Amino acid sequence: MKTSLKITFSLLILFFTKAHSQEDYTIEINGESFEISLDKEFQFQTKDGVKNILLKQKDTLTYNDEMFSFNFFKEYKVGKTKIEQGIEQLMLMTPEGDGFLIQKYSTINPENLKELMLGEVTKESINYGFEMERREYNHKLTSGEDLNVIQAYLTYNDEVNIYEIASVGKKDSGLLIMAMRMNDTKNSIGEKLINLIWNSLEIK
Template identity: 30%
Template sequence: MRLKIAAAAFGAIMLCGGVARAEDPKAFRLTIDGVTVDIDPGQDIEVTLPGGKTSKVRLEHNDFATFSGGTFSFVHPGNYSVTKTDLGDGIAQYLMASALGTLVVVQKYDKMNPVSLNQLMLQEMTRETVQAGGHLRQQPTTRKLADGKDLTGLKATVKTRTDSADFEIVGFGTADQGLLFITRIGDQDNATEQPLIDKFWETLKVNL
């Protein structure tokens, strides 16, 4: 049962990470005095309001935004979005992914404590690389949040001849519910991507 859950959750991570928004549709819909227009961040458009008055509007991202999933929250760059996927059986997944493949994943379990899934999730996420000859090194880890909560799990690095990727998988739960947190970053992307991971861990709050 646990292996099936981990495999299904990993499949959802890979599927969601590969989804790209079509180029033509706009990202947002803005309504002013009953007039609705589609707009992208950074775009200037003119809107004709009721009565004939024309106004110029512009939509911009804030530098940072807070995402809340009810039992958890974290701060992320304003130009990133978090997608939610219902995995069934009381499991919801929240994914934030960069164009370079850096991942921040939160899985919310409403019917079980997922802390024991750390090892299975790592195996699923690194299986193909290891089968292709990659070397996996892992160690137990504990991460203390700003509010004092301790998350337990593991850190791992999977290396191939040409590159490597670092994973951290930790969880927190009670008797019948919990949260699993997963991050992935490639070693070649540390200079630009590490701040994204750091901001997540620095601002993560758990409300269980």
């Protein structure tokens, strides 16, 4: 089962998914197509005169999956990859290395994989010299599930790494969830992104 837990720093860098550029779009008006960009105004001539049109994106977007949904900031995109047969991984990361990861299982129940995940993501730091304080708390989702969350609070001199791991599942499917913070700075963009996802996460 170790192949399902390939959570290394190189993987985190690989799936760093902050959006750096706008996408072009095509809008069709009365059968005529126009190329437009986000946040860039263009003019359209109508019988009533020139109309100014501006395409804007909402500050908060929603990711929908057949098993779950969550909200995230528009500046980020969801990185998605297939780890192995029956295991799909989604990830959002900030430039500082904070982020949120969801592994979706379609052949096994991952509820008992929390400890294995915890060991995988903390072993290198502990070998380096980080001290780990383990905590647990319950987080109730908006969809009603009450998740048990394991938190690993790692410290080394003035460095702080925080990992939070939870799981939910049934007989042959489920989710393994992890939030990652590379500091404990209050109101950082990483904390805001993670809180937004945690507080909007719904299990279907």
